[in-house]
Amino acid sequence: MSFGCEELSDVVGICEKSGYELHFSRDLKILGAAAKVGRRAAPNRFCAQPMEGCDALPDGSPSRLTAERYLRFAGGGAGLIWFEAVAVVGEGKASARQLIITEENVESFRSVADAVRKKAFSENGHVPVMIMQLTHSGRFSRPDSTPRPIIAYHHAELDGRHSIDPELPVATDEYLDTLPERYAKSAMLAKKAGFDGVDVKCCHRYLLSELLSSFDRVGKYGGSFENRTRLFIDCIDAIRAACGDFICGSRLNGFDALPLGFSCGKDDYMKPELSETLELVKILRAHGVEILNITSGSPYYNAYVNRPNDVDRSEPPLRGVSRMLSIAGEVQRCVPDIPVVGTGFTYLREFVPFAAAGEINAGRCAFAGLGRMSFACPDYPKKVLSGEIPPADLLCVTCGKCAGLLREGRPSFCAVRDKGRPPNSRRLD
Ligand SMILES: Cc1cc2nc3c(=O)[nH]c(=O)nc-3n(C[C@H](O)[C@H](O)[C@H](O)COP(=O)(O)O)c2cc1C
Ligand code: SF4
Numbered sequence: 001m002s003f004g005c006e007e008l009s010d011v012v013g014i015c016e017k018s019g020y021e022l023h024f025s026r027d028l029k030i031l032g033a034a035a036k037v038g039r040r041a042a043p044n045r046f047c048a049q050p051m052e053g054c055d056a057l058p059d060g061s062p063s064r065l066t067a068e069r070y071l072r073f074a075g076g077g078a079g080l081i082w083f084e085a086v087a088v089v090g091e092g093k094a095s096a097r098q099l100i101i102t103e104e105n106v107e108s109f110r111s112v113a114d115a116v117r118k119k120a121f122s123e124n125g126h127v128p129v130m131i132m133q134l135t136h137s138g139r140f141s142r143p144d145s146t147p148r149p150i151i152a153y154h155h156a157e158l159d160g161r162h163s164i165d166p167e168l169p170v171a172t173d174e175y176l177d178t179l180p181e182r183y184a185k186s187a188m189l190a191k192k193a194g195f196d197g198v199d200v201k202c203c204h205r206y207l208l209s210e211l212l213s214s215f216d217r218v219g220k221y222g223g224s225f226e227n228r229t230r231l232f233i234d235c236i237d238a239i240r241a242a243c244g245d246f247i248c249g250s251r252l253n254g255f256d257a258l259p260l261g262f263s264c265g266k267d268d269y270m271k272p273e274l275s276e277t278l279e280l281v282k283i284l285r286a287h288g289v290e291i292l293n294i295t296s297g298s299p300y301y302n303a304y305v306n307r308p309n310d311v312d313r314s315e316p317p318l319r320g321v322s323r324m325l326s327i328a329g330e331v332q333r334c335v336p337d338i339p340v341v342g343t344g345f346t347y348l349r350e351f352v353p354f355a356a357a358g359e360i361n362a363g364r365c366a367f368a369g370l371g372r373m374s375f376a377c378p379d380y381p382k383k384v385l386s387g388e389i390p391p392a393d394l395l396c397v398t399c400g401k402c403a404g405l406l407r408e409g410r411p412s413f414c415a416v417r418d419k420g421r422p423p424n425s426r427r428l429d
Contacts, residue, residue, distance in 0.1 A: 002349035002392045003310065003317070011318075011351050020322035021329075023358035024351070030360050031353065032385050035079070035339055035367065038247040038290040040196050042079035042367070043126035045360055046381035047293070047341045049371035050084045050133045050199070050251065051402075052098065055411035060087070060100030061108035065411055070112055073374055074119040074128065077382030080341070080367055081116065081128045082251075082293060085135040085201060088179070088186040091150065092136035092207065093143040095409050101132075101189045109193035117194075124382060131249055131291070132190040133199040134183055138171075138207025139164070140300060145409050150175075152210040153217045157259055158301065171207075173219045176231050180238035187239040187246065197247020197290070200235050204306065205261075205298040208232045209253050212262040212280075229280060233287055240288045249291035250284060252277070254327030257297040257305040272296075272327055278334045285335050293341035293369060294328040299403060307372065308347040309398035317398070321347050325355075329364030339366035346373040349395045353384045372396040375414040 005011045008024060015022045034041045055065040062070075073081050087093040087100040101109055109132075117127045139149045139158065149164050150171050159166060187198045202208040211231055214222040221227055232250075239248050255263035255272040265271035281292060297305030304312040308320035324344035332340040342365030345352045356368030373380055376396035383390050394417065401415035 002351070002395075003347075005351070008351055008354050011348070014318060015322065018316065018319070020318050021326050022318070022322045022355060023362040023364065024354040025358040025361050026354060028353050028357045028384065030357050031368070037080065037129050037339055038197065039245065040129050040247065042129045044077070044079035044381065044385060045356065045367050046078040047080040047082055047367040047369045048073040048076070048078040048374040048378075049293075049341075049343065049369040050082045051371055051375065051412070052084045052094065052406055053412055054095055054097045054406050054409060056097050056099040058096070059105055060093075060098070060102065061105035062099060062112045066099070067112050067115060069413075070116050071119050072378040074116040075123045075382070076374065076378035076380065077120070077124045077385060078370070078374070079126070079128050079381075081130050082199065082341070082369070083130060083132040083195070085133045086186065086190075088134050088136055088182045091143055091148065092138065092141050094135070094137040094140055095142050096145045097409065097411070098137075101186050101193065103189070106189045106193050109190070113194040129196050129247075131197045131199050131247065132195045133201050133251060134186050134190070135201040136179065136207040138205075138210050140206060150207065152207065152214045153222065155260065158205070161301070170217065173221060176221055179231060180234040183235040184238035184242040187243050187248070191243050191246050197249055198239060199249045199251050199293065200232065200239065201251050202232050203251045203253040203295050205253075205256060205300065208235070209256075209262070212253070213256060213260060215260070225276060225279070229283065233283065236284065236287050236289060247290050248288055249293065250289055251293040251295060252281070254294050254296045254324070254331065257302050272323070274327065274330055277327070278330065281331050281335050281338075285338055289338065291339050291341070292331060292335070293343065294324070294331050294365075295343040296324050296327060303400070303403065307398070307400070307403065308344055309400055311398065311400050317347050320344065325359055325364060329359070329362070332363060332365055336363070341365060341367040341369045343369045343371070345369065346371055346396050347398055350389055350392050352380070353389060372398065372402060372414075375402050375412070376417040
């Protein structure tokens with residue numbers, strides 16, 4: 001039994017009573033249907049969401065632990081594997097153990113990508129679409145595990161929370177001007193490593209995401225909507241120009257859910273005001289973006305928005321799930337020809353397949369993204385596609401321990417369901 005619900009009808013009842021818009025379907029056929037992503041086809045509708053393992057080797061290449069995580073996802077059967085945040089510049093790493101792709105280590109990424117395809121094919125008879133997330137951590141940069149923030153602008157509340165000196169200079173236009181080339185370079189390396197595409201990460205208040213709300217910044221990256229989205233679009237254009245036939249996507253915040261944030265209501269920042277988000281996704285489509293992954297909030301500010309859970313009950317978690325999937329639905333309606341990955345399913349535990357099928361059938365997303373659930377039960381897609389609904393005692397309990405490990409700069413894994421793994425299997429080598 002999960003969150004007080006024994007049956008799907010109990011979950012439906014809570015949603016109806018509380019006015020949460022969530023769609024459920026007992027017919028799960030759609031989950032096994034292929035879906036186009038650019039010129040490729042993903043064999044099913046499950047997406048293993050990007051989740052940093054904080055287990056890269058010192059040169060930024062994948063370690064044995066990194067490879068093992070992706071082999072578990074590959075064996076688990078997701079049709080779309082969205083590889084975690086990979087830094088485009090050293091100073092933009094979120095930790096000393098974040099991945100970074102370079103000329104020197106590109107072959108190590110290639111080995112992981114090859115091994116993932118091989119494992120997926122041998123276990124499931126299909127090959128997943130693989131997208132690499134490209135990031136600059138901006139305000140949350142900790143390249144040597146000490147905070148070294150690179151901020152788009154000062155934000156009183158976020159500065160206060162992270163002890164950012166009010167006198168810290170903001171990133172200059174000249175610095176930002178250098179980044180499209182760096183994103184394009186990383187994308188070319190991702191292509192060389194055998195990935196199908198990249199994600200220009202613009203969420204969770206990392207650098208490009210923070211710029212979307214740089215209302216008071218002066219110069220070409222602040223103020224108007226065109227200025228605030230400029231660097232993001234320039235990065236996409238640079239990738240499209242450099243990489244040719246290669247998927248360019250983005251993980252985008254539907255809204256930030258914080259004061260003065262992107263697409264937040266003026267009087268109530270917890271209320272999404274999506275006009276700019278929707279305008280932006282139409283522009284992204286015009287610039288050749290072929291897949292979107294919609295999320296919200298920031299793990300550093302409002303983790304309950306970003307990862308609905310049973311620990312921080314700032315709001316009923318089902319409200320958070322419904323909000324995030326409703327925003328994905330708005331985006332999907334706005335750009336129906338681009339597949340949208342919905343975020344926030346994990347909280348639903350054994351009811352995930354019914355919500356995944358319901359949301360996809362309702363046209364609110366094309367893929368069901370599984371974040372924490374991919375750590376806790378990597379085989380969830382495979383089991384569902386073979387007709388089995390895994391019981392709650394194999395699933396994520398939304399305790400937040402994996403994210404806690406990440407914040408401590410330690411390799412993240414499911415601290416609840418991974419207990420059987422010998423302790424030395426979590427050591428870096
Ligand atoms: C340990 C951990 C690492 C994460 N790393 C990333 C990341 O690299 N990039 C990203 O966009 N989101 C990251 N996320 C957020 C997840 O992709 C996902 O959006 C979030 O967990 C909510 O989805 P869920 O309810 O299915 O878990 C991370 C989450 C966790 C718990
Ligand atoms: S550690 Fe907790 S939140 Fe993370 S995957 Fe495991 S059960 Fe879920």
